[in-house]
Amino acid sequence: MDSLRGMKQKLFALLSYTSTFIYNDKMHEFKRELFRDLPRFQSDDGPLRLLEIGCGSGANFQYYPGGCVVVCSDPNAHFEEYLRRSMEESAHLSYGPVLVESAERLGPVQDASVDVVVSTLVLCSVRDVRKVLLEVRRVLRPGGALFFLEHVVSSQGSWLYWLQVLVDPLWSRLGDGCHVTRDTGTELQSAGFSHLQLKNLSEPKLSAVIRPHIMGFCIK
Numbered sequence: 001m002d003s004l005r006g007m008k009q010k011l012f013a014l015l016s017y018t019s020t021f022i023y024n025d026k027m028h029e030f031k032r033e034l035f036r037d038l039p040r041f042q043s044d045d046g047p048l049r050l051l052e053i054g055c056g057s058g059a060n061f062q063y064y065p066g067g068c069v070v071v072c073s074d075p076n077a078h079f080e081e082y083l084r085r086s087m088e089e090s091a092h093l094s095y096g097p098v099l100v101e102s103a104e105r106l107g108p109v110q111d112a113s114v115d116v117v118v119s120t121l122v123l124c125s126v127r128d129v130r131k132v133l134l135e136v137r138r139v140l141r142p143g144g145a146l147f148f149l150e151h152v153v154s155s156q157g158s159w160l161y162w163l164q165v166l167v168d169p170l171w172s173r174l175g176d177g178c179h180v181t182r183d184t185g186t187e188l189q190s191a192g193f194s195h196l197q198l199k200n201l202s203e204p205k206l207s208a209v210i211r212p213h214i215m216g217f218c219i220k
């Protein structure tokens with residue numbers, strides 16, 4: 001049973017790594033827009049300290065400002081080979097430890113120790129979004145921010161909403177727990193952040209079921 005799960009996770013890491021290039025190609029301008037605001041959150045006393053949850057193969061490194069110190073975390077250890085490749089290609093950054101941890105429990109990361117947490121295409125897959133957001137608030141310093149880019153559920157009652165409801169059980173089985181029916185925007189609104197900047201977007205180049213996205217940041 002364990003080895004079957006291991007094989008599935010290994011395959012998922014490979015598929016996720018390869019599809020990252022296609023996704024980044026389609027979402028390049030949105031990612032540039034999102035991460036343009038990162039330097040605002042650098043403290044006066046050192047480089048920007050950034051923690052990426054569910055980092056996968058490191059698809060966002062190219063968008064981070066030079067000198068930034070990146071700590072990566074993901075529960076799937078099979079991403080490490082691809083992650084190391086992305087690190088070599090993004091020599092403008094410094095890297096802290098790679099943590100094999102779920103975002104619900106970022107044990108080794110100290111309270112109030114990071115300026116920014118990044119989550120892209122992760123809150124659709126975590127087991128408990130509320131627990132993750134609590135953990136994100138724990139590790140962020142006061143005034144620090146969570147940057148997010150996530151696919152979400154469509155407006156209730158629309159044809160796309162019903163399509164998402166229909167495909168979700170199979171999609172999540174095949175996609176390592178990824179759900180296309182998450183109302184992540186509402187979760188972010190009620191997570192106790194002091195400020196939320198959220199933009200809804202729909203990129204026609206993406207498959208319909210993952211077309212509705214939210215992006216922005218919320219400040220602790």
Ligand SMILES: C[S@@+](CC[C@H](N)C(=O)[O-])C[C@H]1O[C@@H](n2cnc3c(N)ncnc32)[C@H](O)[C@@H]1O
Pocket residue numbers: 016020053054055056057058059073074075076079101102103104119120121122125126127177
């Ligand atoms: C679709 S991939 C996105 C990877 C990367 N963030 C990106 O944008 O390319 C989803 C990622 O979420 C991770 N993940 C799944 N469950 C998680 C959890 N509970 N905590 C943190 N990450 C999780 C997976 O291992 C995978 O790396």
